[in-house]
Amino acid sequence: MSSNELIVGAAALGLANHAYFRRFEPGNAHHPVITVVLQSFLLVGALHYLDPERPLTLFSALRDYITAFFVLVSTLTASIFTYRLAPWHPLAHVPGPLGAKLSKVYMLRHAVTGQRSKVLKALHDQYGEVVRIGPNEVSIASAEAITSVLGAGGYPKGPFYKYWGDPTFPAGNLLTLTGEPHTHRRRIWNRGMTASSLKDFEAILSLRMTLMLERFDGFAAEQKPVDLAEWCNYLTVDFMGDVAFGGGFELMRDGEDRDGMFRIVKMGIKAMSIQAQMPWISPTLKLLPGFKEVPERLHEFSNSRAEARVKAGAKTHKDMWYHLMDEEGKETRRPTLAEVIIDGGLAIVAGSDTSAMTLASFLWRMLMHPEIHARVRAEVDKVYPDGEGILSSDKHNELVFLSACLSETLRMHPPVPSGGSRRVPSGQAKVVSGTLIPDNTDVFVPTYAIQLSPKNFYPAPESFDPDRWLRAHSSSDGEVDGEVLNQAAFVPFSFGPANCAAKNLAWREVTMACAALVRRYDMSFVKNGGGERWADEVKDFYVNQCDDMMVDIRLRDEFKV
């Protein structure tokens, strides 16, 4: 075999590898790398076997190896790129930026910088409702996609979700499950969210709110600036700890994340949000030393909380554990301890940052729009003239304007702004938003882009206008003089069988906290603290993450003694 034959052989192998990987999608990064390394090695071995007269020195063997490896990898890459841009690619008819068609690296870099949701919105503004955002991925920003992709007759969760669980646990959590296992586990979750369960959780929340108000009274007395965003997080973490494990987190009492656990959780979410863009990289990264440290710490932490909960038993109010563990024995197959621990951990992760971001965004909007703030406060004062009942949800339906402000907050600042993917199963290609979405495509339905589209919210979709919700409610068909408010396009809690499992709990939680804080305190951004730009700095790491929001807190005059 001459050098020419080596080159032709390596190129043929490159093409054969592409054909193989197209048919059998690699589940990790290390197997393809090992395969390519080994194949180059075997090719050089074959060269020397077939041409025994070829000089065999360390130098010539190395040179042949490098040539074979380089040609194989280059042909494989060129073949992949050519196919991805070819007119016969199944997604050739979907418009999108060239970089995204070629490689997932295009969206990966936006995931790393937390700009994914904003980039998706810009791409939809440029290319329309259906955009190709990866070699095999599309984003569809339309109300139609919400029902036909996320709804009951839609598609199962895609590989994006595969690694959101804890690799140190044998069971997957609710977020990672799809199909029948998801339906089964979701039934148990739903049982934990009935009206009577919500009342139990509300009683737990009112205790936490009382503590928050005590702490804020203290800051007001000391005239000490407070990181409002951080304290929103302390509230929601402490509350989720109570709900999921019957207690144990005391961030508000300590006034800090003492053992750094929640900083780790945030880092973990950020890392996962980046990996989820290339799910096949996860199994490879897990082989690296130190990589399991974060999940292992979380595992130990959840385990210790679970042990404490098991020892303590159910308290006066039934917590989530009670339902997840099926302590009433309603299931034929009772959940295992591992399943309950991992779902308890999920409740902390899924329920704390989302609610905290909603609360912080609402309060930021109040600080930015004093005239709207004044109207919310007037309503709260009217509904709770002496404060009686403010830590219960009984009168929440009377907080009409506050609810409109919360809806507008969740429209403009959805805490999960771009979401995860659904994968079209083989044989289930269908037309969505006028475009054929072929088999095996990963489909994203980006909440932020949909909720800021003038097709769904008009006029001024990028302005904070809570009254749009009131105007729409006052008309019988939801339409007012050329205005658009498409309720079907309002999905901050997602949609369909895998929508937020605790939507009603979350709504009560943030309503109660907003009402109590607005009623009791005057707040203002600390001078030169950059608070006015807070929302611009929010990053999309699947769940939004934010910087400090430093505010001065004062008791309203009527509460001063």
Ligand code: HEM
């Ligand atoms: C305002 C606050 C909240 C918002 C905006 C929110 C939003 C969402 C969204 C958009 C999803 C779907 C994510 C996806 O498919 O990728 C989701 C799922 C979920 N959320 Fe929430 N959430 C909130 C609060 C909570 C709370 C308090 C809990 C607490 C227990 C919770 C538990 C869950 C769970 C378990 C799932 C997974 C559901 C499934 O896959 O079946 N969320 N949430």
